[in-house]
Amino acid sequence: MDLVTPAVGQIFWAGTIFIILLFLLKKFAWKPMLTAVNEREESIKASIELAEKTKAEMEAMKAENEDLLKEARVERDKMIREASETSKKLIEEAKTEGKAQQNKIVAEAQRVINSEKAAAIAELKTQVASLSLEIAEKVIKGELASSDKQKALAEQIANDISLN
Amino acid sequence: MEVMEFSKLGLAAIGAGLAVIGAGIGIGKIGGSALEAMARQPELTGKIQTVMIIAAALVEGIALFGVVVALLQG
Amino acid sequence: MKKYARIILIGLALTTSVLSKASGNAHAEEEKPFDATSHAIHHALDAYEIHLTDNFSIPLPVILWTDNGLVTFMSSAFHHDDEGHLLVERNGMNFAKIHGKIYQVDAGAEHIAFDADNHPTNAHKVTLDFSLTKNVTTMFLVAILLLVIFIRSAKKYNGGKPVAPSGIARWTEPGIVFVQDIAKENIEGDKYKKFTPFLLTLFFFILFGNILGLIPFISNPNMTGSISVTLTLAVITFIIQMANSKGAFWSHILMPPGVPKALYIILVPIEIAGIFIKPAALTIRLFANITAGHIIVVSLISIIFVNKSAAWAGLSVPMTLFISVLELLVAFLQAYIFTMLAALYIGSSVEEAHH
Numbered sequence: 001m002d003l004v005t006p007a008v009g010q011i012f013w014a015g016t017i018f019i020i021l022l023f024l025l026k027k028f029a030w031k032p033m034l035t036a037v038n039e040r041e042e043s044i045k046a047s048i049e050l051a052e053k054t055k056a057e058m059e060a061m062k063a064e065n066e067d068l069l070k071e072a073r074v075e076r077d078k079m080i081r082e083a084s085e086t087s088k089k090l091i092e093e094a095k096t097e098g099k100a101q102q103n104k105i106v107a108e109a110q111r112v113i114n115s116e117k118a119a120a121i122a123e124l125k126t127q128v129a130s131l132s133l134e135i136a137e138k139v140i141k142g143e144l145a146s147s148d149k150q151k152a153l154a155e156q157i158a159n160d161i162s163l164n
Numbered sequence: 165m166e167v168m169e170f171s172k173l174g175l176a177a178i179g180a181g182l183a184v185i186g187a188g189i190g191i192g193k194i195g196g197s198a199l200e201a202m203a204r205q206p207e208l209t210g211k212i213q214t215v216m217i218i219a220a221a222l223v224e225g226i227a228l229f230g231v232v233v234a235l236l237q238g
Numbered sequence: 239m240k241k242y243a244r245i246i247l248i249g250l251a252l253t254t255s256v257l258s259k260a261s262g263n264a265h266a267e268e269e270k271p272f273d274a275t276s277h278a279i280h281h282a283l284d285a286y287e288i289h290l291t292d293n294f295s296i297p298l299p300v301i302l303w304t305d306n307g308l309v310t311f312m313s314s315a316f317h318h319d320d321e322g323h324l325l326v327e328r329n330g331m332n333f334a335k336i337h338g339k340i341y342q343v344d345a346g347a348e349h350i351a352f353d354a355d356n357h358p359t360n361a362h363k364v365t366l367d368f369s370l371t372k373n374v375t376t377m378f379l380v381a382i383l384l385l386v387i388f389i390r391s392a393k394k395y396n397g398g399k400p401v402a403p404s405g406i407a408r409w410t411e412p413g414i415v416f417v418q419d420i421a422k423e424n425i426e427g428d429k430y431k432k433f434t435p436f437l438l439t440l441f442f443f444i445l446f447g448n449i450l451g452l453i454p455f456i457s458n459p460n461m462t463g464s465i466s467v468t469l470t471l472a473v474i475t476f477i478i479q480m481a482n483s484k485g486a487f488w489s490h491i492l493m494p495p496g497v498p499k500a501l502y503i504i505l506v507p508i509e510i511a512g513i514f515i516k517p518a519a520l521t522i523r524l525f526a527n528i529t530a531g532h533i534i535v536v537s538l539i540s541i542i543f544v545n546k547s548a549a550w551a552g553l554s555v556p557m558t559l560f561i562s563v564l565e566l567l568v569a570f571l572q573a574y575i576f577t578m579l580a581a582l583y584i585g586s587s588v589e590e591a592h593h
């Protein structure tokens with residue numbers, strides 16, 4: 001029975017001690033500790049957030065770098081391709097030009113040759129004509145040395161004419 | 165007088181025993197169900213444990229009313 | 239191996255202390271059988287002195303408020319008399335100690351007369367007894383311990399700077415975060431901040447009281463096993479709960495939602511009774527748990543004396559050790575439960591309506 005009977009004195013002391021303890025601890029212990037703990041929690045949270053953000057930024061930067069690298073690679077490839085194309089074109093152009101030049105030279109040469117040939121032929125012709133004339137003169141001079149032969153020729157010519 | 169005292173003590177003991185049986189069944193059921201729940205959903209272990217302890221304490225509180233009645237005899 | 243050696247050593251120490259007591263008792267009460275019940279109850283009760291051994295106890299001041307004003311003297315004035323044989327005279331009044339309570343003897347009486355039930359007939363109990371009893375001393379001790387430990391921990395933070403805990407704060411901070419989490423879980427929104435200091439004080443006051451009661455050789459003060467103390471704590475919780483209660487809490491009680499109006503006649507009185515049953519349950523749960531632990535320990539030790547053979551220590555001491563370890567868990571658990579339920583009750587009364 002004694003165990004379950006509340007005692008006035010103990011209630012008084014328990015209440016007094018507890019309330020004083022509550023105020024003292026609240027002022028000198030709980031407040032600074034809770035502030036510190038919660039502030040630290042906040043700062044840790046903020047730090048983690050910052051780290052997350054930085055990580056994301058790094059990730060973005062890395063991706064950007066990758067993009068840049070890729071672009072550069074593409075650019076380089078393009079440049080190489082263009083250069084090779086240009087060189088090919090240049091070679092091609094040089095080739096065609098050379099050919100054209102060559103053709104022109106050949107044509108010129110042919111033309112010169114032809115004209116030389118024609119001139120030679122013409123000269124040869126005159127030569128031949130004069131030569132044959134000389135021969136003919138010499139032949140005719142021998143043929144017409146007697147009057148009989150002149151008469152026979154005249155007759156023959158006259159015959160030919162009458163026939164016409 | 166002796167017999168009276170003895171029977172009084174005996175009855176108090178029987179009462180306390182009955183209270184303990186009830187509390188035993190109650191806490192046993194709570195523990196068993198909590199174990200099943202934890203086995204089914206291990207990720208909720210912490211939460212189940214808290215609720216289990218609260219429920220066990222409430223059941224125990226009822227049993228302790230029996231103990232207090234027994235103490236009233238003392 | 240070292241661990242076991244330590245446990246055996248503790249067991250031996252317990253046994254020897256108990257045996258020395260047994261031999262002392264055996265001489266004093268040759269005839270009487272050992273009364274384990276009264277021994278256990280007596281142990282769990284409050285006392286006017288701190289009983290360390292049979293030959294040595296620390297006297298404590300007795301403070302009485304009587305019709306003739308304040309009376310103070312040391313409890314050693316009674317010379318361990320607990321039967322009312324010795325009368326202490328102060329301020330013209332006679333006081334006697336009978337079964338752990340102080341009685342004021344009626345004026346003119348020389349001796350205390352007892353009736354058939356062993357109750358004094360010519361003396362009355364002093365109601366306004368503000369003596370610094372064993373429990374009150376323990377409360378002061380707990381308060382001083384708490385102040386020293388937590389103010390020292392608070393100093394480690396240099397006035398609320400967000401630094402990592404060092405020294406003693408490394409031990410106390412997890413406890414503080416633990417209680418703060420209890421508050422956060424049970425009180426909605428930001429309101430928990432207002433009640434965290436109260437819950438922290440409550441938790442550590444109960445926890446330290448529980449643990450002090452488990453330390454052997456210091457008279458096992460049963461502070462949290464005193465119904466006066468638990469009642470005070472429950473009433474303070476109740477006052478805080480009521481002072482902060484919102485309309486939603488009362489409308490919930492007076493107009494339970496989702497219940498047909500006809501049932502109000504039954505439900506409303508039950509709900510109103512529930513408001514008062516909750517602190518009563520808080521009171522009794524803590525009181526009975528801790529007292530039961532103390533009584534069990536004394537009962538187990540009593541096995542030796544009931545059977546009058548030291549050989550029973552082989553059974554009694556290991557069982558006592560087991561119960562003591564269990565009580566260590568209970569000490570923590572009951573502090574947690576009390577704090578959590580207090581937070582739950584406060585949380586339910588400060589809740590805003592959201593249905």
